[in-house]
Amino acid sequence: MKKHYIMAPGPTPVPVDVLLAGAKETIHHRTPQFLEIMEKTLDEARYLFQTSNRVYAFVSSGTGAMEAAVTNLVNPGEKAIVVVAGKFGERWKEICEAYGINVVEIALEWGEAVTPEQIEKAMKEHPDAKVIFTTHSETSTGTVIDLQAIAQITRNTDRVLVTDEVSGLLAEPLKMDEWGVDVVVAGSQKGIMMPPGLAFITLSKKAWEIVKNNKCPRYYFDLRYYEENYPDNPWTPAVNMIYMLNQSIKMIKEEGIENVWERHRILGEATRNAVKALGLELFSKRPGNVCTAVKVPAGLESKKITKLMRDKYGVTIAGGQGKISNTIFRIAHLGYVSLFDTISAISALEFTLHELGYPVKFGEGVRAAMETFHKEGVAG
Ligand SMILES: Cc1ncc(COP(=O)(O)O)c(C=O)c1O
Structure with a gap:
């Protein structure tokens, strides 16, 4: 299954x-x-x-x-x-x-x-x-x-x-x-x-x-x-x-449209905090709330990350496009998405990065996401 x-x-x-x-x-x-x-x-x-x-x-x-x-x-x-x-x-x-x-x-x-x-x-x-x-x-x-x-x-x-x-x-x-x-x-x-x-x-x-x-x-x-x-x-x-x-x-x-905007803002914030807690770097100079573009850590490949996420954990994220296709991967928080979708995606990312040899302390990204949701007053 x-x-x-x-x-x-x-x-x-x-x-x-x-x-x-x-x-x-x-x-x-x-x-x-x-x-x-x-x-x-x-x-x-x-x-x-x-x-x-x-x-x-x-x-x-x-x-x-x-x-x-x-x-x-x-x-x-x-x-x-x-x-x-x-x-x-x-x-x-x-x-x-x-x-x-x-x-x-x-x-x-x-x-x-x-x-x-x-x-x-x-x-x-x-x-x-x-x-x-x-x-x-x-x-x-x-x-x-x-x-x-x-x-x-x-x-x-x-x-x-x-x-x-x-x-x-x-x-x-x-x-x-x-x-x-x-x-x-x-x-x-x-x-x-x-x-x-x-x-x-x-x-x-x-x-x-x-x-x-x-x-x-x-x-x-x-x-x-x-x-x-x-x-x-x-x-x-x-x-x-x-x-x-x-x-x-x-x-x-x-x-309510204001709440929809706010939900996306918080999901974006949680995702950004989670990837930063994993020692990863954001690609964008002005990150938005549609998707979080993350720089691929040295020694890893965007395609391998997205493939493992999808094929092993069932989580489809996106790679980069055009001239930055190998430079980044992108985790979206767009549309019918709740805090638990984001938490699941971050935990799958942790497993994936660990399996590919990137140093991960399990739960650090998830913790940052959960703490964001708590701080924003939507959980805990
Ligand atoms: C900002 C933006 N513009 C245009 C498009 C193209 O839309 P479509 O693939 O539906 O033609 C996309 C699709 O991802 C998009 O994200």
Whole structure:
């Protein structure tokens, strides 16, 4: 018997109630019955983004929503400012380049967080770059940026601030309207506690003004179709996933979004304290609450750590990505995760490191995690 724990930053564990919500009869999507569910669900999805703007759901993974943001906001040949400090910043750049957009790159060391000053400088140097693409939680490095402070710089200008919240949503506080963020993209398989398959986008009025007349070639992700048909989907929606979304929003509302953010903060804190207690080093210069990126100790290999964790202990964590694939491993604390999932993951890490020859005193990481939960007032 092997019990499985997903402690990777997506897909994340899915609660049984969400799975069961999807296990209902598929009804036809162009019926008043389904439209009523769709309208109610999309309406309630605004809560996740803390926005009064409409939320649109695509049948795609998160990257689809990223592509939608690019093609609906920028034209080939135009400039866009793109922050690249990891794999997902790189993805913004690659999508832009695929459409012939002239990328003004803010290139940082992986693990660094872009500062508001760096954004401001790029805006001054490139007054013709109307759109700025950022990654709130850079999953590949476990880094969070100060999105609120960045939005403070863009909000009263003609610039449009786009943020990738594919992993950040619900793990990092986001108040789209209050902060003045223009465009947010997200995916179902992370903080929303669903399987992969849905992506989301929501836009401010300022962003919509661009979308309406943007000339960039697009079809499936042309937001004008989604707006014209809202709440209906221009193409076949993922009917059963909408049922699931309805259930997951219900659960998130029951917990309360501030409590969801706080739970992630505490899980992140416990994980960071645990790995530090084991003598390990964090990779990120500004660690976030989606996943903890840990430097692989000298003499060990990321692949061996993740393989042993998964194959022997049933705990799936993530290795590194791209150019840092062998430099780090990542333990997530994202979505449907409780303190005991984290404690289990840390104990599996202790067994694994010990078996691979790294000096571990059993329980030191677990103790630090437990002490954090106690100190934060959630246990003991
Ligand atoms: C920050 C971020 N952006 C984008 C993506 C891409 O999402 P997807 O794999 O759902 O297309 C991911 C996936 O891990 C992510 O973490």
